[in-house]
Amino acid sequence: MTKKIILLTSVIFLSSCAGTSIQDLGDKFLDLINPSDPAVEVEDLSDSVLMLDDESGSFSGEDLAESGVDSSEQSRTQTATEVAVETLEDAGVSFVLYFSYDDTEIDEEATQVIIDHANFMRNNPGISLKLEGHADERGTREYNLALGENRALSVKEVLGLYGLENRVEVVSFGEEQPIAFTHDEDSWQKNRRVEFIYQ
Amino acid sequence: MKILKTLVLLLTLVSTAAYALLEVTIIKSEENAFPIVIAPFEVIDDAEQGAEIADIIRDNLNRSGQFNALSSKGVITNKIDFSYWKARKKDAIVFGKIEKVSSKVFNVYIYVYDIYTKKRLYGKKIAVHNSGIRRISHYLSDKIYNVLLGQKGSFDTRLTYVTMTNDENMGRVYQLEIADADGHNAQTVVKSSYPILSPAWSPDQKKIAYVSFKNGRSEVFIKYPFMRVKSIKLPRFDGIASAPSWHPNGQGLVLTISREGNKDLYFYQLESKKLIRLTKDSAIDTEANFSPDGKSIAFTSNRSGQVQIYIKDLTNGKIKRATFEGTYNAKPVFSPDGKALALVHRVGKDYRVALLDIKTRDLTVLTQNKLDESPYFSPNGGMIIFATNRDNKGVLSVISLHNNQIVELAQKGAEVREPNWSNYSK
Numbered sequence: 008m009t010k011k012i013i014l015l016t017s018v019i020f021l022s023s024c025a026g027t028s029i030q031d032l033g034d035k036f037l038d039l040i041n042p043s044d045p046a047v048e049v050e051d052l053s054d055s056v057l058m059l060d061d062e063s064g065s066f067s068g069e070d071l072a073e074s075g076v077d078s079s080e081q082s083r084t085q086t087a088t089e090v091a092v093e094t095l096e097d098a099g100v101s102f103v104l105y106f107s108y109d110d111t112e113i114d115e116e117a118t119q120v121i122i123d124h125a126n127f128m129r130n131n132p133g134i135s136l137k138l139e140g141h142a143d144e145r146g147t148r149e150y151n152l153a154l155g156e157n158r159a160l161s162v163k164e165v166l167g168l169y170g171l172e173n174r175v176e177v178v179s180f181g182e183e184q185p186i187a188f189t190h191d192e193d194s195w196q197k198n199r200r201v202e203f204i205y206q
Numbered sequence: 207m208k209i210l211k212t213l214v215l216l217l218t219l220v221s222t223a224a225y226a227l228l229e230v231t232i233i234k235s236e237e238n239a240f241p242i243v244i245a246p247f248e249v250i251d252d253a254e255q256g257a258e259i260a261d262i263i264r265d266n267l268n269r270s271g272q273f274n275a276l277s278s279k280g281v282i283t284n285k286i287d288f289s290y291w292k293a294r295k296k297d298a299i300v301f302g303k304i305e306k307v308s309s310k311v312f313n314v315y316i317y318v319y320d321i322y323t324k325k326r327l328y329g330k331k332i333a334v335h336n337s338g339i340r341r342i343s344h345y346l347s348d349k350i351y352n353v354l355l356g357q358k359g360s361f362d363t364r365l366t367y368v369t370m371t372n373d374e375n376m377g378r379v380y381q382l383e384i385a386d387a388d389g390h391n392a393q394t395v396v397k398s399s400y401p402i403l404s405p406a407w408s409p410d411q412k413k414i415a416y417v418s419f420k421n422g423r424s425e426v427f428i429k430y431p432f433m434r435v436k437s438i439k440l441p442r443f444d445g446i447a448s449a450p451s452w453h454p455n456g457q458g459l460v461l462t463i464s465r466e467g468n469k470d471l472y473f474y475q476l477e478s479k480k481l482i483r484l485t486k487d488s489a490i491d492t493e494a495n496f497s498p499d500g501k502s503i504a505f506t507s508n509r510s511g512q513v514q515i516y517i518k519d520l521t522n523g524k525i526k527r528a529t530f531e532g533t534y535n536a537k538p539v540f541s542p543d544g545k546a547l548a549l550v551h552r553v554g555k556d557y558r559v560a561l562l563d564i565k566t567r568d569l570t571v572l573t574q575n576k577l578d579e580s581p582y583f584s585p586n587g588g589m590i591i592f593a594t595n596r597d598n599k600g601v602l603s604v605i606s607l608h609n610n611q612i613v614e615l616a617q618k619g620a621e622v623r624e625p626n627w628s629n630y631s632k
Contacts, residue, residue: 057431062398062420063379109513145557147537147550147579148403148624149449149462150506150513152424153469153490156446160467178423179446183401190577190598 091131092205100124102203104162105196108143111157113165121162124203125169136171137204138162140179143195152181158201227389227602227615227622229269235609239274240354242267242298243291245282250305253312255339262343263300263350266361266388269613270351270588271606275300291321298327298354310336316346318353328353340390360584363387364628365591366395366405366414367602369620382416384431387584387627389615395431404449407628408456415440415450415459424448426461428476440474441481449493454500460484462492471505484518485525495539504528504538504547515549517564529562531569537580538562541587548581548590559592559605572605582627593623 085093096102100123106112113121128134140159142151156179163175187194244264247256260277267273282301291299302316311333318328328349334342344362351359369381382396382405396402400419407414408428415428426440426447440447445464452459458475471484471494485491489509496503504517515529515538529535534552541548551560551571559578560571572590581592584604591604596614600621604613616622 057393057395058434059394060396060398060429060437062396062400062418063376145577146513146534146552147493147506149493150490150536152403152446152448153462153464153492156464156467156469157490177445180401180419181403181424183403183419190595 088131088134088205091127091134095123095127098123100127104201106158106199106201108195108199109146109154111154111161113161117162118165121165125166125171128166128171128174129169134205135174135176136166137176137178137206139184139202139204140177141184141198141200141202142182143198144182144185144190145195148181148183152179152183155179155181158199162201227385227392227617229265229389230614230616233610233612235271235611237609238272239609240272240298241274241276241296242300242354243276243278243294243296245278245280245299245301247301247314248281248283248303250303253304253306255312255336256302256304258339259302259304259314259343259346260300262340262388263347266344266347266359267351269388269604269606270359270361271609271611272351272355272588286319286324288319288321288324296321300350307333312336312339314342314346316350318350340386344386344388357588358586358630360586360589360627361387362631363585364407364411364631365389365602366407366626366628367593367622368402368405368624369617369622370600371620382414382429384414392617395429403624405624406450406452406459406626408452409454409629410456411628411631415452417448417450426450426459428459438476441479445469451495451503453496454498460494460496460503462494471503484520493537497540498542498544504540506536506538515547515562528564528567529569530567535560535562539582541583542585543587548583548592550578550581559590561590561607572610573603575603578603580624582625584627585629591625591627593625 101120104117104120128136138159140155142154156177159177159179163172163177166172166175185194185198187197244260246260249256264275264277267275286299298318298320300316300318302314305313307313314332314334316330317326319326332342341362347361348359351357364384365387366382366384369383370378372378377399380398380400380402381394382402383392383394385392395414398418398420403417405414405416412432413428413430415426417424418427424446425442428438428440440461442463443465445467446469447461447463449462450459457477458473460471460473462469463472468488469490469492470486471491473482473484484503487507487509489507491505491507494503494505501521502517502519504515506513507516510527513534513536514527515535516525517528518525528547529549532551532553536550538547538549545564547562547564549560549562550557551569553571556576557578558571558573558575559581560569562569575594577595579593581590583590588608589604589606591602593600594603596616599616600623602615602622602625604615
């Protein structure tokens with residue numbers, strides 16, 4: 008409900024910026040130009056009101072306040088998945104794998120990490136896994152989106168050897184979700200990764 | 207409390223709506239530039255917009271890299287002092303007048319004279335609405351460009367691009383924006399907490415195709431910015447869907463869809479909603495772009511083991527490799543005459559925009575930057591816009607192919623990326 012109001016307001020605001028009512032601009036302009044005038048070469052200059060799609064989750068902050076959810080007041084019980092995952096984390100198993108530049112290969116160390124996760128999944132049959140693939144910022148965005156997917160698919164392939172492929176979803180974010188931002192190898196190394204996210 | 211929050215959000219919208227693209231000329235070259243003078247417009251009846259028109263025309267012509275347009279101080283009412291300008295080595299003069307017809311309507315008169323022959327090259331009278339001043343100025347800039355150079359200008363066109371801001375309160379916010387080709391009139395079309403990439407104007411400028419992660423993964427959407435019509439989501443399989451590029455007839459798009467791990471090019475027909483598979487290789491095929499005649503597509507593929515560019519002839523199905531220099535060539539876009547590709551080429555560790563002559567295979571690197579991306583031609587083929595970094599901030603850069611002059615477009619407090627240039631406004 009609040010989202011709709013804001014959307015309407017933003018649309019009105021944007022149109023009022025143009026300095027005139029956009030709706031009647033078209034008709035007025037066309038009336039003024041005499042069709043026989045050789046100067047008539049420009050089409051109607053009016054653009055309709057811009058239809059803004061506002062999907063920014065920043066408004067979810069408001070929604071939360073509305074619904075009365077305040078996490079600091081209520082104690083939320085952990086789900087069984089979260090408890091199990093915490094145990095895996097406590098055991099020191101890594102939830103991120105890193106890759107070499109422009110590469111999707113899994114080395115021995117990484118394979119061992121994947122095996123740990125495979126065992127975890129076998130011991131927790133209800134849990135499903137999302138593998139998120141990422142790339143560093145160098146090169147083109149779309150190619151990096153594909154590269155990120157291939158990295159996650161390499162990990163999934165290993166899990167497939169344990170018959171777990173049906174419980175694994177692959178999503179690529181390409182270079183869009185870096186976790187390090189210094190534009191050098193230090194950061195790039197940390198961004199070339201696949202993350203294990205259980206749900 | 208809720209009212210206060212709504213007000214705060216409104217104010218935020220106010221400030222973001224006010225941000226335009228700021229233009230900064232970085233490297234100006236006067237080589238090969240046509241020296242002309244633009245006189246301020248004679249103003250009749252309180253029509254201050256005259257100054258604006260002259261300024262916009264001057265800035266447009268200078269940005270093309272093909273003109274060295276100076277403003278003169280004196281208003282020209284009837285007589286032009288040709289010998290005065292000849293002595294100052296100007297080749298042409300632009301002047302005009304603007305008169306108020308009503309509170310919001312003006313008559314604009316514009317004239318272009320050749321200083322050497324003293325001939326009038328162009329003269330026009332146009333009635334304009336107040337809110338159409340910028341548009342008229344761009345339209346006239348294209349006319350002047352054409353009359354003096356014999357080629358089409360690219361001023362009455364629009365850009366689309368993506369901005370990203372990141373602050374403590376809102377987190378990351380991505381905006382798909384459109385603006386005039388000179389960076390003015392920036393407006394937000396889509397605003398999201400999730401990444402947006404690859405915006406592409408449809409040939410008729412009525413739609414924008416783009417990639418959004420709002421549903422948790424990359425998906426391709428088509429948005430009608432000016433109509434109250436629902437956005438269309440293009441089909442996908444079990445993986446990425448991305449890199450949309452329009453067929454020149456506007457009836458479909460080529461895009462990259464991943465199926466069972468294999469990323470290939472597919473053509474989506476808007477009316478029938480049919481998907482036609484265009485590549486079948488097990489390698490990554492992505493970043494496809496239609497040639498201006500719609501008969502071929504250039505695309506990025508790693509089928510050879512390196513990232514290179516290929517061209518598929520859609521009339522006979524043959525795929526040929528197009529780039530042979532260097533180990534990384536990607537994101538090809540055809541020039542409007544179909545003879546060249548702009549692309550991203552790796553030199554050592556740097557990624558730079560380059561120009562490939564398709565026939566001769568000659569590659570010319572155009573910049574000395576480190577992280578160039580997303581090149582796209584202006585509709586007259588005279589300029590290339592691309593994304594790059596300036597002091598660790600994402601900006602758009604426009605390079606003139608006539609003398610390598612560079613103009614940058616930045617936005618205060620935001621990263622700007624993924625530029626796309628529209629066709630001519632019809």
